Amino acid sequence: MFEWKNIFKGMMIGASDVVPGVSGGTIALLVGIYERLIAAINGVLTREWKKHVIFLIPVGIGVGVSILTLSHLLSWLLEVYPQPTFFFFLGLILAIIPILLVEADYKKTYNGTHYILLVIAAIAVACTGLVGDDQGTVMTDLAIGNYIFLFFAGWLASSAMILPGISGSMILLLLGVYVTIIDAIKTFNIPIIITVGMGIVIGLLLTSKLIRYLFLHYRTATYAIVTGFVVGSIFVIFPGIPNNVPLMVVSIVCMILGYWVAYRLGKIERKESSAS
Helix, strand or coil: CCCCCHHHHHHHHHHHHHCCCCCHHHHHHHCCCHHHHHHHHHHCCCCCHHHHHHHHHHHHHHHHHHHHHHHHHHHHHHHHCHHHHHHHHHHHHHHHHHHHHHHHCHHHHCCHHHHHHHHHHHHHHHHHHHCCCCCCCCCCCCCHHHHHHHHHHHHHHHHHHCCCCCCHHHHHHHHCCHHHHHHHHHHCCHHHHHHHHHHHHHHHHHHHHHHHHHHHHCHHHHHHHHHHHHHHHHHHHCCCCCCCHHHHHHHHHHHHHHHHHHHHHHHHHHHHHHHC
16 A cells, blocks of 8 residues: 655755755654655565555655656755755754664663764764855766766765765866756656766665665764764754844754654654554
8 A cells, every 4th residue: 555645755855966065865864754665666676565655655745746847946045045945954854863863762872982983973074065156067968988977976866865964066066067968857858857866866775775784784973973964963063153133043043844744753653652
């Protein structure tokens, strides 16, 4: 039976994947479907593929709808109101950290090694924030080599998309193809969309197997690293202190709103989990 409520959750994941610095994996954690999502992607090529596909279809629809529609809204918000928009996402991320710590039962399970892993992971992700603002230019008159490059760019980005705290969009920025792909989505450039999409699908299938293995065999250490990734992403998306009081007030309100949204979603997910 399809869980159609997951369309909304997929839309949140898709919206975050459009924003450089914000991880779709982080939002999947927030809405309570991260481990199920990893298991479902990992299980697509197994004998139980039907139940996994049934779970993935609503999520996939939500992601697709969000990327095709909200990309315009988010592009506008980031262009006109960049600081309040990033402060909203900052609020979301700040709310996820205590959720992760509770999930890992860190007071009982963490030792010195886990805290070291958390710090290393946070530093590694924070360092991606040192990347410049040059997003590249839209690629035109593409040759076969360009399509191969876009394919592997999608592959690498998808691997980052399902790692909480690591932004797939940031990977595309690093590779200089972010604006090309966003432009392709806006203009429905089918060859580029299909090429990048194929890379994303293959990347998701392969990376999900590794993440699934780590959660099964090294759960506490994996949670420590994931938490570090999320902490590091705060430094990546922090847009700086607003330069005037009204903008600062609006930004703080947006951050509080983001935190409240994350808190409410987390509370809803905990109720649903306890009920099931």
